[in-house]
Amino acid sequence: MKFGIPISFTLHAAFLGGGIFLFNETPYIPEDNLIVPVDIIDISKETNVKAAVKRREPEAEREIDIPAAETPLDNADVKDEASKQAETLPEPVKDVPVETAAEPSVDISPETKTPDELPEDTPENLVEAPETPSFSLDDLSALIDRSRDSQPEANQQKVLQSEETLYAFADAARRGAGAGDGLALSQIDALRAAMYKCWRIPADAKDPESLIIPVEVKLHRDGHIASVNLKNAGAIYGSPNPYMKVAADNALRAVSKCAPYDFLPVEDYDSWKHMTLTFRPILSQ
């Protein structure tokens, strides 16, 4: 009985301390992290995220009529043949060439990629992140809604609630045991300096400071990238703001471009193997 109180004290302290860790995602940027209610979406709904990206619909060819650009004065008769059409190309092939003319589809809008081209959106990627445990602390921290930063009207934060993820989470947590407290400030500065070089800030977009893109990065011990995912791909690609999608592509590109992250200390691997880099443009005044 005489060990009861210290044990109880220790356990409670660990519980509370861990809780603080868990529910406060941004140890380095002090700010109010309000816990905002989010919708829990099941896996089947998850697939609806894909639908937010326009699916190509096979259609008849649309003719874009371009009048003869030349001799505006002398040439009053516009040639009909000068009209032209723009259509999206069929999907490129990875291995085997296929008949490309098979599915002519019409949409001049460049964002008409097939959903398959968006790895961030697919539930598979969220459930089965390659190589690293498929569920991690940040899946839980996803409960703390960060999407309010970028999409206050569309809280589409995804939380996976399958049984596997619970196990996976536990597994991940076990591995994380004994990890250090994180990177030193100088190392964070180094990371920021690297990202400065790799990231083209969308300063010329309309309302650039609203283009906040959280990117989840998983790294190998040697600093190479294991996976890069948008934290709220559905909200971003479903956003009516066309700059949002481009900003997301831009952020993902920056993360890839900066690899390998071998300048981060190997001894602190546990603290940087999973990172969320939030691209949050701030224009100097």
Added chain:
Amino acid sequence: MTSYVSRKFLSMLIWLGVMMLSAGGAAAQLTIDITKGNLEPLPIAVPDFLAEDARVAEIGAQVAQIVRADLERSGLFNPLDPASFIETQTNIDYEPNFSEWRVIKAEALVSGRIIRESDTRLRVEFRLWDIFGEKQLAGLRFATTPDNIRRISHKAADAIYEALTGETGYFDSRIVFIDEKGPKTNRKKRLTIMDQDGANPQYLLTGSDIVLTPRFSPNSQKITFMSYENTVPQIYLLDIETGRRELLGNFPGMTFAPRFAPDGRSFLLSMVQRGNSDIYLMDLESRSTSRLTSDPAIDVSASFSPDGKNIVFNSDRGGSPQLYTMKSDGSGVKRITFGTGRYSAPVWSPRGDLIAFTKSEGGTFSIGVIKPDGSGERQLTNGFLVEGPTWSPNGRVILFSKESRGRNGSSEVWSVDLTGRNLRKVNTPGKASDPAWSPLLP
């Protein structure tokens, strides 16, 4: 199920599970805000478009060259030297070898091809790849005639621009301007049109009367301008397709400073009566006019907001030329500039968020932008004599006239972007002034 409490309970359950399974505390995930980035132009690779034979290959090279030039001129892209390319794609339907493009630091790749369908018909196809994201960003196909290949190239560049910036492009557009010849004391001025990149310049009028301040209609098919061909200088309307030209109303006094309303059905003009300039709105169909200002001061250079609800104009009613806004019926006049300089030639951005203007102060002219409420004034560029801004179709770039001092001083058209960067001279056949940018061509 979706209530806040149940979710919180669930997360606590998970947390309890963690506590039971792990011996110590778990690592918090590192979250870092990245707030600063560079503004380097995006390195992009645009190899010559593939072709099945030599003649088409020539076109493929031309298309790629036009696309590269468009992208480069925007200041947002850095088209890489084709000599540095490692991979030579032979089929654009295969994914490119991303790692080889990464080696030369390309961040995007445009791979295209030209297919001859008949002697008079070509197919231009291209795919835009994100080299680091390893995905296709756009894939488009155009059918065209060989003599329209420049326009198709500009359309391709517009699609690439849009996929990589999120805003519509402006390359498939034209510029109308005044071609100038001779010294300042005897200058010939001719109405001229050309593609946005300086290609295909053409005179639109055969006469040699002074013509000034041309402006496009919203459908890019008509141009309104001022000419001295009559005893009383008036404004005219020219149909680019047919060459038909008409006098826009026979007014008792000089009419000038014409500008279309966003719907193209009416336009603003200034008319002088007894020496005083006021602003009028004329309906194109009925040719009826309504007077919008009746101040004894100079009221000129009216320009509609893109929603057609408001008008910005230039007036010296406050003692010096300043900018004012009013509702489209002439009510609610409000001064928006209060600086020490003299403001004139305002033009509302097609995006609606800014008004570009000319300012002169202390013997120097500048081109600037200001928000419609009068806040956020910024200077973009200055010089001895810069004036007359006109917006690109997407509201990102501004063209203006630039003159140098002296009898044989130059007259040039320059461009600058909204950030004040990327200042460039626009290719014109000779001396040039009064540029007006068309909307994107239909």
Added chain:
Amino acid sequence: MTLRAILTFSVAAVLVSACATKPEPIQETTPVATVQPEVFEAAPPPPPPTVAAQPQRPAFVPPTPGSLQDFVYQSGGDARVYFGYDQNALTNEARDVLRRQANWLNNYSNVTAVIEGNADERGTREYNLALAARRANSVKAFLVSQGVAPSRLTTVSYGKERPIEGGSDEFSWSRNRNGHTNVNIQNTIG
């Protein structure tokens, strides 16, 4: 036919002024352009005011009464009055010149005139058109106040399109801010 009248006047002006004007620098205009008989474009610059004032000119003969030269001579050597920067108010000097012009016009009551307003290059194109229109109107209003029938006077604004000095300096600018009384001597045959 005003057009023909002005054209004829232009040709006459060329003939008269050719001997007196200082040599023009070689222009690079194409032959085609100069051949064009366009009214406003091909009209040579009006006789510079220095013509009559040139002191070294030997054996001065007064111009024929009623001629363009006579009008310039009677105006005090210059058919133009000058304005301050961004001003359309007449100076005392300008009023003196305009009184003499009005006097001449009242003597030759069949002559009409176009009052041309001009501005220097330091303003934007449209604002300067409005400003120069005001200047032309100031000149006209003063001439009318001196008894010239308003129907004989028309105004036109050239903004900064027709400078008489090509330089970009205070002197040139001060000369380019003017109201030019362009009398139409040939009116009676038009």
